[in-house]
Each structure stands twice: as structure tokens, then as C-alpha cells.
Amino acid sequence: MFKKISLIANRKSGQNSRDAEAIDRALSAFGDGAARFDWHPETPIEDTVARALARDPEMVVVAGGDGTVMAVASALLGSGVPMGVLPLGTFNFFARGLGLSEDPEVAARQMMSAEPHDIRVGMVNGQAFLNNASLGIYPAILRERETVYSRWGRFRLAAHWSVVKTFLRFRKPMKVTLTIDGKRETRRTALVFVARSAYQLNLFGIDGEDAIDADRFAVLVSRAETRRALFMMAARLALGHPMRGRDYDLYSAKVADIHTKRRRTLLAFDGEKRLESGPFRFRMSDESLTILLPQSDAEA
Structure with a gap:
């Protein structure tokens, strides 16, 4: 069971009421040890990930679609910190491929008892x-x-x-x-x-x-x-x-x-x-x- 969690949210994904509510429900499911960090796509994702890692979390959760997940994953390569996914995008192929629910609150509860697993990701010209x-x-x-x-x-x-x-x-x-x-x-x-x-x-x-x-x-x-x-x-x-x-x-x-x-x-x-x-x-x-x-x- 994870206790200290950093949640990174794409600020654009959280602008509509449905996504904002989903993030709030997920944070509630994660408990008092969860903290939210907003990422503005106009700024380097590495800066937001660095702030999220500075509190020494047991897990980093990405709230967003496949593009946001990819950006955070790229910054987390080699860190050893497990990454979870809170699906908020249109298709969410990566989250669905992991077997996570498309309901963000259900996905949050799944992550709390999930198992870490190391994978290698694809690279194209860096x-x-x-x-x-x-x-x-x-x-x-x-x-x-x-x-x-x-x-x-x-x-x-x-x-x-x-x-x-x-x-x-x-x-x-x-x-x-x-x-x-x-x-x-x-x-x-x-x-x-x-x-x-x-x-x-x-x-x-x-x-x-x-x-x-x-x-x-x-x-x-x-x-x-x-x-x-x-x-x-x-x-x-x-x-x-x-x-x-x-x-x-x-x-x-x-x-x-x-x-x-x-x-x-x-x-x-x-x-x-x-x-x-x-x-x-x-x-x-x-x-x-x-x-x-x-x-x-x-x-x-």
C-alpha cells in the first residue's frame, strides 16, 4: 500500500469540471499522503517532475491522456520511482493496456495495491x-x-x-x-x-x-x-x-x-x-x- 504519492496533472486536462472532479476524487482515494503538482504544457515537464520527486514519493501518478503520460514517463526514465496513470484523455491506450479502469477513482484504488514492474520504452531520435x-x-x-x-x-x-x-x-x-x-x-x-x-x-x-x-x-x-x-x-x-x-x-x-x-x-x-x-x-x-x-x- 502506497502512502506518499505525487500526482502530476496537465493543467489543460483539469480545466473542465469533469476532469477537475475526477482528479479530486482520485486524490481523496489516495489519502492524506497525496500532493498535486500542476504542469503547464508551455513549460518543461522535467521541472514539474523534479518538484514532484523532491518530496521523495513512493509513487508518481500522471493525470492526463497518452501525450501527458508519455511526457512524464520520459522524464521518469531511470528514476526507479513507480509511475501510475489516472486516465483523463480521449483514448488512454497506455492506461487501458496496463489493465487500469477508465474511471479515474477506480484506477486510483487499483494503483494503491498495484505491483511495480520495469519496462523499456521505445525511442525515436531521442x-x-x-x-x-x-x-x-x-x-x-x-x-x-x-x-x-x-x-x-x-x-x-x-x-x-x-x-x-x-x-x-x-x-x-x-x-x-x-x-x-x-x-x-x-x-x-x-x-x-x-x-x-x-x-x-x-x-x-x-x-x-x-x-x-x-x-x-x-x-x-x-x-x-x-x-x-x-x-x-x-x-x-x-x-x-x-x-x-x-x-x-x-x-x-x-x-x-x-x-x-x-x-x-x-x-x-x-x-x-x-x-x-x-x-x-x-x-x-x-x-x-x-x-x-x-x-x-x-x-x-
């Missing part, structure tokens, strides 16, 4: 990621999603509409050169998706869990090269029936290098994105992240 990183159509979807969210709010239906709009604007696939564990191959594709977590793959019926269980990346290269093929692939994903060899090719990788023709390419990582100069090197982190697994998942 950027940590927990779920996935990608090049191609998916980063473009995230860019469109921000526009849709600004107009309609952060709803899952709005996120799905951003997919449709991006597909309609699709023109041609990108040319990439993949070097996976020393083997080189050139492809034309709309998407290269590098997964570090099996949860999202299993959710859509995509292969790759075996690679991740072997402490490797599951590298998926879309076979779709046209707008129609993208819509067909998305439909099969929605139904949970994508097929390896028809919709995508799968590579198991310890290290993957990806070269694109463009000087700068939009890179997505755990729901965030930014323009980056290639080539893109994917590898495992040198330092471990200590996460908290609910007892049933820790035993499994």
Missing part, C-alpha cells in the same frame, strides 16, 4: 514513446484532428471524422527505405507504424503481439497506396478484420532505421506530433521505466 510512433497518413490525421477538435470539441466522433477528411485529401504514398536489424528494403506506402504496446494492436485485430512480447518493435507497413485502398483498410480495421499480407506487412525489429525522401517529415508519437529531420532511428531505451500493474495483470 524521443520516448510508450504506445506507438509513425510516419505518413497517421501524423496527418493527428494534424487534422486538432483542427476538428478546435471547432467541435474533444470527442471520439470528431476524431473519426478527422480520419475521413485526411483520407479524402490523400494524394500519393511516400517512398521509404527501411533498414530493420541490418536488412534493407525500399517501399511505397501511406503509413509506417511502429508499435511498442500490444493493446492497440489487439484492439484492432492486428498481428504483432509476439514481437512486443519478445521485447521488440512491431513495425507495420501499410500496403494501401490509393485513397480507395485506405478506406477499405480503415473499414476492415473498424470491423476488427485487417489481414496481414493484404492490408499490411509486419516486421519484428530490435532496431529500425527509416529514411524518407523529404528533408523533414511529420512524426507522430503517442498522439503528439512534430516535424523532424530524418533518418528516423527506432531503438529501445537504455534506462527502464517502472510502471504499476494491477495485481491480476502483474500475476499474469
